[in-house]
Amino acid sequence: MTTDGFRVLDVKSLTEYIKATPSLASKLGDELDNLEIKEVGDGNLNFVYIIISTSGSLVIKQAVPYIRLIGESWPMTKERSYFEATALKRQHSLSPNHVPEIYHFDRTMSLIGMRYIEPPHIILRKGLIVGVEYPLLAEHMAEFMANTLFFTSLLHLTTTQHKSAVAEFCANVELCRLTEQVVFSDPYKISEFNRWTSPYLDSDAESIRNDKILKLEVAELKSKFCEKAQALIHGDLHTSSVMVTKESTQVIDPEFAFYGPMGFDIGAFIGNLFLSYFAQDGHSNNANNRKTYKAWIMDTVANTWNLFYKKFTSLWDIHKDGPGEAYLHEIYKDMELWSLVKQKFMLDLFHDSLGFAAAKMIRRIVGVAHVEDFESINDVVKRADCERRALDFAKILIKKRRNFNNITDVISTVE
Template identity: 40%
Template sequence: MTSGGEDQMLAFVALSVETLAARLGALDALRERIGQDPGKWTVAEVGDGNLNLVFIVKGDIGSVIVKQALPYVRLVGESWPLPLKRSFFEYHALMRQGARDPGMTPEIFHFDQAQAIIVMEFLTPHVILRRALIDGRELPRVGRDLGLFVARTLFRGSDLSMVTREKKADLALFSDNVALCDITEALVFSDPYFEAPLNRHTSPQLDDLVAELRRDRDLKVEAQRLKHLFSANAETLCHGDLHTGSVMVTDAETKVIDPEFAFYGPIAFDVGMLIANFWMSYFSQSGHEERGERHSMRAYLLHTATEIWDVFATEFGHLWRTERKGILYQASLFEAQGDALGAEQALDRILDDIWNDMLGFAGVEIHRRILGLAHNADFETIADHDMRACCEAKALKFGRHLAVNRSRIRSMAEISALAERLEKEQVK
């Protein structure tokens, strides 16, 4: 696995706990943050999920995270190759997101494209949001912070805001992130809806429901229409994998990490994926009640899903009125003609479309986390399989309702009421 080229890039070599200090010890970007003597650094490897190597490097004055892509999926091994270039896309997405919503992404100290290494801020005492939600923590800021994050990054990355020449060049840059889009295209939109080899589900408890969903024509057509949007509608730079496992939190701070799936796609995609994960947490809560009842937590989760949408829509409208400087819906056609209401009418249409598509993306995200390859800890950590299946069944029905009825659903209040009805339902 070598990378040649004019820059005399060195062959890719995976870092290890033993070699890291020697290999990176000359970098000023690290030395000035963690300590001048690499001999005193301590290095610990932590999993970051499924794909990459992640190390915490500590010295006498500070700590950093060193993240390195591998030429394959870490969790599966060399039999599933995956391009190192995902590190390049992650780096560039982090830089853009950091500029579009300052303070919401980790600070980046160093990037080495050939070695697929990003050195960044060690977030402490942050924890992964998904883990906090499983633990029943009601984090006060995440709804507002994440609503603002999606509004700002998605508005400012689109032709509503950017110079179109720069947007088209950036689209060309990110269009090479084929391998990671391919994962989403297959694992999110298609595999869950037929007997694909990588699928798994809680069996035999869910077998009948899974078979029913895989026979569900309206659902499958909607999933494919959403895939069509995903693959064709290059509206803005999306995070691409914006779930509660890509968010780190304290009570006072929210940070969004891991945008290696970044691609130009629909505004609604990030919003729907994100909110879906709060709804999944909602349906998983009864599986975690042995550690205390979760009535308040459930209310918090529905409230937070609603808050993300409301803050998103409000901030999107604010940016529409104050930063709409791209080639679309120009002020010269509306405000400059004394017709500000024309711009408001257009905004309403756009938010209506995003709402509709967002619900669809949320629906399929819920399905793929229960029927596909990449399950999430909300359900997976429920040890009792009957209980887990009961939680998952409610979420599956909820997701189906969203995906198929999305154009006829009017409000978050309606969706919260649906969730509450399903939660009370006795599953056979």
């Protein structure tokens, strides 16, 4: 496939591309004759290659003009790679310990060259499935989200800076529309791409399509997603977009990035932790009932929000008299008023995060793209039971989210 200079690379042509690109060749020590190249793109959209030489390594990610999960019958702009590269550069500058460095970007080829996040890093979702505890995960994710969300918002930026950034990322409309469709629309109607663990969840899927109160809440969340340009969000911050060891956390794949509601990122991550929690019973056995691990997941949910709250409001306090125009210091410098502003902002953000968490959970069970947490449970009856409990919790969360004042109250409702 070749259009406007674009071509899909394979192992042979990728080698030639690297040889012709100094910024990539230099990362491999210019030792290019015996490269080890492995295609590892198990995601829904792109081709991803790991390239290793005797003295260096890197990753190449190439976007193709269709959704890889579906095929060429579902076209998708390859311009998404531009927004991913732009977001990675910005997020790396704001959270360098948790975002890989970009070495090269080729807009014509929709190709990004970046740091190879080396073993023993693995995809977080895979670690959660096998029951690995990551003691620094909540701390690192809270730091990543606090830094990337605060510094790209009007709490820190002028309106001129913010509107300029919003305008640039508005062009990532096609991936935003994909999210609108698969998260906020398809699960609530008959759609050819929807699937679920049938026939066990047939009535559950139908119940979601017929739930008027649920649909009202989802409509409000969709409106926020489409209209609330709060900060530069990752846009797809699930547990397969994070690579981990017990000491390191790296956030990848922000191709869905745009200026949207902060709670969408927070909710996506927390919602996927909840999915992992509900899947644990499907992975338990006589040797390990996973109860201790389930408690760790809930602790991680609580710590993620509480640490985010602490780090985010600390940044806000430090920069309260900076250029950010949302709450000008000369207006809000009264200490009582300042406290009220933060309380209201963070409570609204908390409720947004809970709603988006629930929406992300629902789409992963009755929508188009499912999660390995559940899919790897071989006993279909057991899998359906885990998914049903997750759905029931998500419906409560989305409808009752304004009743919760803290994350402890949320966790206490989890069975």
